[in-house]
Amino acid sequence: PTPDPTSGQTGGFAALLRTATAQEHQEAEQSGFMGNLLGGRLGVEAYADLAAQLWFVYAELEAAGEALAGHPLVGRFVDPALFRREALERDLAHLRGTSSWRQQPPLPATEAYTARLRQLADEWPVGYIAHHYTRYLGDLSGGQIIRGIAEKTWGFDRKGDGVRFYVFEEIGNPAAFKRGYREALDRVGAELGEIEQWRVAEECRRAFRLNTALFQDLGDRYPLSA
Ligand code: HEM
Secondary structure, eight states, rough: OOOOOOGGSSSHHHHHHHHTTTTHHHHHOHHHHHHHHHHHHHHHHHHHHHHHHHHHHHHHHHHHHHTTTTTGGGTTOOOOOOOHHHHHHHHHHHHHTTTTGGGGGHHHHHHHHHHEEEEEHOHHHHHHHHIIIIIIHHHHHHHHHHHHHHHHHHHTTTTTTTTTGGGOOSSSSHHHHHHHHHHHHHHHHHOOHHHHHHHHHHHHHHHHHHHHHHHHHHHHSSSSOO
16 A cells, blocks of 8 residues: 555555545535535534434444454454444434434435445455444544534534534543554554455445435435535
8 A cells, every 4th residue: 555645644554544535535524415514504403314314324333343343353443432323312312302213214325324334244344344434433533523513503512412422421532542543453454464455445435435425315305505
């Protein structure tokens, strides 16, 4: 792998994943739905819809994680301190009323996303690492920006109901956690070899595109110009 000399990192697996997905990250960040949501142009209903779709994603991500907890490489990343499903359920109960949020069906993009997660758990567990990285490191990074905007835009209590998804109560120091996570990625990368590292990087791009497709589906429901 050729690391991006501007990334300020050494050329390990973590740096590969970051540089390989830079373009896809930008596209996800700049999707119309995200732009409108974070620009304060959408109501709390759109925010709740996103949470409802993410519930399906995290239910699958974390069920697969539990199934893979004993895997020699993948299991190193599976950490209940990261689990978001219950936090989403608390947010949704607040946003939607106690149980009515369960009536929301998954969008087609959400179904495609969860189907891919299931397939990887069955057929290529190492590829699951790409999805774990894409969601949880994102939540620990840009997720914190989203939380601040959501609190301000829709008046949620700071780190309270409505934004618990973005609050990692059991992770005291997110920056330190991310450093440790990248070190774990680098160690796994060394065991995988170069070809498999590139396959995982490709799966990371796919993971980002699955997220962008979800934003697209949600955006179709809330058509505003970006
Ligand atoms: C990292 C912002 C959307 C996945 C970051 C960082 C920022 C950021 C500022 C850098 C943190 C750092 O250097 O430590 C945002 C904003 C978003 C957004 C504002 C939405 C408007 C997303 C989405 C995903 C994602 C949709 C994927 C589902 C990631 C990942 C990283 C990251 C995996 C870690 C990169 C690495 O250090 O390896 N994001 N992001 N982000 N973001 Fe996002």
